[in-house]
Amino acid sequence: MDVRHFDRIGNGGLDFTELGFGTAPLGNLYRAVSDDDAHAILEKAWETGVRYYDTAPLYGLGLSETRLNRFLRGKPRDDYVLSTKIGRLLEVCSPDRRTGIGKFFDTPSRREVYDYSHDGVMRSVEFSLERLGVDRIDILFAHDVDVFTHGSRAAADARIDELMRSGYGALVSLRDQGVIKAIGAGINEWQAAQALAERGDFDLFLLAGRYTLLEQEALESFLPLCQERGIGIVLGGPYNSGILATGAKPGAYYNYSEASQEVLDRVARIEAVCKRHGVRLIEAALKFPLAHPSVVSVIPGGQRVAEVESNRALLDARIPPALWEDLKTEGLLRPDAPTG
Incomplete structure (x- = not known):
């Protein structure tokens, strides 16, 4: 598997392996996965060459991190890249008050x-190190300072202000001391990522689902800003929660909810172009974001060994340049989208 070296500040x-592994599904997202199955999935990812793993306290309310603990225990620490997130502390509660019921x-x-305070960052790192069972984390992402999570622009802006006023100093200090290699944010909206990039010195953004075969609005201003400042992008959700993997089927998921008819129709048109060129929709979806010069890794995740094997096989797909050109001609891909 190809590796992309990223060194923005000379440390x-x-x-990054081009294909990373996002561990939200191993936090029992949408369905329960046994400990043994989760371990087998992670081992298969390693076997296929994956050496970048992303997690967060939110994913399974600590479960994703503790499952990585078992998996990483026998792996040489210098052989992989590990990221987790700050912004959420976990508090013991009664079962009926736990976060994410139904999710x-x-x-x-x-x-x-x-x-997102200074003390919150330091406590979160301490707890994550304990759950992960490692002596260091490579990347810390501030998690979900966006409208999708907090419900309104005002609420999201208040979280961004809290981060930049307090927690940001802790992130920079940890990076400056060499405790971590890079800082950034894991966000569902490119607009929030751009607001952070304009206010601070961030190295990487984990952008979930906002630069895909279906969506390229981030090319308006955010991705050019990243290129200008040497900021890297980890691209999560390359299938937009599923629809770019399943195709335009009734009940297909887009952005964590059932896709609208408008989205279904657009995906059907994209899929038709892919078929004309003998390319599967899911192949084009995984390969497309990797063509952008700022993208260092794509992390689709997986809840089954077969999904991990499939994702690795998709990297070897050959996409004819004419496919991208036809998508642009038909108005299904932005004219300025890099396609390699």
Whole structure:
């Protein structure tokens, strides 16, 4: 598997495999996965060459991190890149008050407490190191300072202000001391990522689902800003929650909800172009974001061994340049989208 070296500030940098592994599904997102199945999935990812793993306290309310603990215990620490997130502390609660009921299944009875302060960052790192069972984390992302999570622009802006006023100093200090290699944010909206990039010195953004075969609005201003400042992008959600993997089927998921008819129709048109060129929709969806020069890794995740194997096989797909040109001609891909 190809590796992309990223070193924005001259501290030795990090080596990202083009395909990483997002561990939200292993936090029992939408369905429960057994400990043994989760371990087998992670081992298969390693076997296929994946050496970048992303997690967060939110994913399974600590479950994703503790499952990585078992998996990483026998792996040489210098052989992989590991990121987790700050912004949520976990608090013991009664089962009926736990975070993510109906979204995360069979998880510990914990509830999220948002905290983007200096002390919140330091406590979150300490707890994550304990759950992960490692002596260092490579990347810290501030998690979900966006409208999607907090419900309004005003609420999201208040979280951004809290981060920049307090927690940001802790992130910079940890990076300056060499405790971590890079800082950034994991966000569902490119607009929030751009607001952070304009206010601070961030290295990487984990952008979930906002630069895909279906969506390229981030090319308006955010991705050019990243290129200008040497900021890297980890691209989560390359299938837009599923629809770019399943195709335009009734009930297909887009952005964590059932897709609208408008989205279904657009995906059907994209899929038709792919078929004309003998390319599967899911192949084009995984390969497309990797053509952007700022993207260092794509992290689709997976809840089955077969999904991990499939994602690795997709990297070897050959996409004819004419496919991208036809998508642009038909108005299904932005004219300025890099396609390699």
